[in-house]
Amino acid sequence: MEQLLTEFPEHTYDQWHAAAEALLKGAPFEKRLVSKTYEEITIQPIYRREDIAGLEHRKHFPGSGSLVRGSHAAGFLTSGWEVSQELRASSAESLNALIHEGLNGGQTELNIPVGCGSDECCKGGVKITTANEFSTALSQVALASISTWLQAGPASVPVAALFIAAAEQAGVSAEKLRGGIDNDPLAELVAKGALRQSLSLRFDHMAALTDYAANNATQLRTISIQGDVYHNAGATATQELAYIISTLVCYLEEMKSRGLAPETVLPHIRIRLAIGSDYFMEISKIRAARLLWSKVASAYGVVNAPVHIHASTSKWNKTIYDAHTNMLRVTAEAFAAVVGGVDSLHIGPYDEIAGHTDEFSRRIARNIHTILREECGLDHVIDPAGGSTYIEWLSDQLAAKSWGIFQDIEKQGGMIPALESGTVQQAVQAVCKAKFKNIRIRKDKVVGSNMYPDLKGKKLAIHAPECKASETAAAAIPTAKPAAVTLSATAAMVIEAIAAAKAGASKFSLAIATGLTSPDGAPTVTALPPRRAAEEYEALRDASAAFSAKTGAAPSILQLNIGPSGRYRLRADWTASFFEAAGFVIDGTRDFPTIEDAVKALAASKAEIAVITSDDATYLTTVAPLAAAAKAAKPGISLLVAGAPGDNEAAWRAAGVDDFVNVRSNNYELNEQLLKKAGVL
DSSP, X not given: OHHHHHTSOOOOHHHHHHHHHHHHTTSOHHHHHOEEOTTSOEEOSOOOGGGGTTOGGGGOOTTSTTOTTOSSTTTTSSSOOEEOOBOOOSSHHHHHHHHHHHHHTTOOEEEEEEEOOOTTOSSSOEEOOSHHHHHHHTTTOOGGGSEEEEEOGGGHHHHHHHHHHHHHHTTOOGGGOEEEEEOOHHHHHHHHSBOSSOHHHHHHHHHHHHHHXXXXXXXXXXXXXXXXXXXXXXXXXXXXXXXXXXXXXXXXHHHHTTTOOHHHHGGGEEEEEEEXXXXXXXXXXXXXXXXXXXXXXXXXXXXSOOOEEEEEEOSTTOOSXXXXXXXXXXXXXXXXXXXXXXXXXXXXXXXXGGTOOOHHHHHHHHHHHHIIIIISOGGGOSOTTTTOHHHHHHHHHHHHHHHHHHHHHHHTTSHHHHHHHTHHHHHHHHXXXXXXXXXXXXXXXXXXXXXXXOTXXXXXXXXXXXXXXXXXXXHHGGGOOOOSOOOOSSHHHHHHHHHHHHTTOOHHHHHHHTTTTOOTTOOBOOOOOOOOTTHHHHHHHHHHHHHHXXXXXXXEEEEEEESOGGGTHHHHHHHHHHHHTTTOEEEOOOEESSHHHHHHHHHHOOOSEEEEEOOHHHHHHHHHHHHHHHHHHOTTOEEEEESOOGGXXXXXXHHTOOEEESTTSOHHHHHHHHHHHTTOO
């Protein structure tokens, strides 16, 4: 063995660096092999043991210390992650059918948005207003054996009362229930820009439900902290983590002021992260979230405080054109989520962003869980990312930078003042703007959108009208009578609400009794709505599609391909894809042996845009005369050259060339300009 090792002598980093520079042949090492993320983290091409030698979290086992390696000592060995697909339906009956479809397909947690239930509303969730309707929705479901997560928003106490009443009527005590009730007023505030109640009232409800759970339903989580609100608005991983931790501290302090100690509150909190397409970044983000959680818990003197992290695949990077590519995205995202050690996971069906899903898309999304578990065996490994030098280093970097942002927010007085002043929103919007800039120049690639568009593919049918939940509630509340519930910030209010629900009280009656219909003191802030990376390009595609429907022909571009195809085919294909991103149809299959042939084809074409395409050598003798002849034959034509002009730009422009298309071109702005020229915009 010793002899074998001597044949492979150890090399130093300096030797590797020198070899890498030699291969770059003079190109700058820092430009080619070093990159910087939106989080302002500099990524090196190689990481070594020396880079992580001093990291404290590497000394901790899973389930202990920093929790970086997992909240539980046995990882997924004792219990895997929850398959927590969102179940959106318009009625209790249709929800029950959806629940059994999911359970039969491998779902292990019922993830139910509760809202107005209008058939015309994609965002309101299911309409459940009484305990009996809950019983209908949960018919033939073994509630004691499955986790149930209810996205109730402001109606957390009324919805919890109806759910617990229905469960107890079915013979399942509150203590046996698992899951919880979503309640994150700050996420709702920043997403919508306003609440319909005061924050003080919302915190009273949060405290009451948490107090009840701590004494009567210890397996229910009653507080949600939603980082995906920021991610889907364009935030960085460090921003998402920092805002989660700032919100966590805010909620702990609000609960302390209402008599609930941090050690009582922490076990009832559920963090929700979005998982994006930067694979290693997302794995590290999950691990960093646990590290930050442990730092906050330690600061409050709480030991042994595992965190429940729920993950949802990102909506930021999903597309409505060529939407089946979303399947690939969520698969990579789900893999990262599981490797990072999430406790529950919603994998979005590929058509989720259209506002509705079908049986096929839901089944494919659930099957990804099965593949990760049964075929990849990820439930048989504890902390599969542990020991990866890069991931260990990146986890530490994310935690450190996120903690810095958190400290800046604390200097402003905490998360509420930061939202009220707009500093959080401004920071996210600045990153979002930078991302869109890079998408426009295709530094950031969105397959099926700004790169490799498929013009033959169908666009998802969008079903996204404005939510009518508030109008539905407003119509029902005047006819409802307040239930016999006393408003408070203690478990007593929840106990009374459950009793009223058992007696037949509706969600609206409970809402009146618990103060949810009072707008006094309702806050407003600058909203941070969700965005999508592909949205600007999809708007161009939509405009081209509308133009085609109106005129009977899509906007087109004629490629004037000069010479044998073998000389320029790669350039021609690249150029065609460049313009197809905006919905242009490219007439580019013909080769023109002579300038005269190209000009003749141009004169016969209805295209108002043409691009000269060939190899650089042919350009030297062809571009100027072809440009002059093209402008003479068709004076209104917009004429481009595929490639960089170099020293010839002035001469070629003088001959009639209007612009050039190459890797340095701003793809979005050039396409937008040409669509305006074609009368599309």
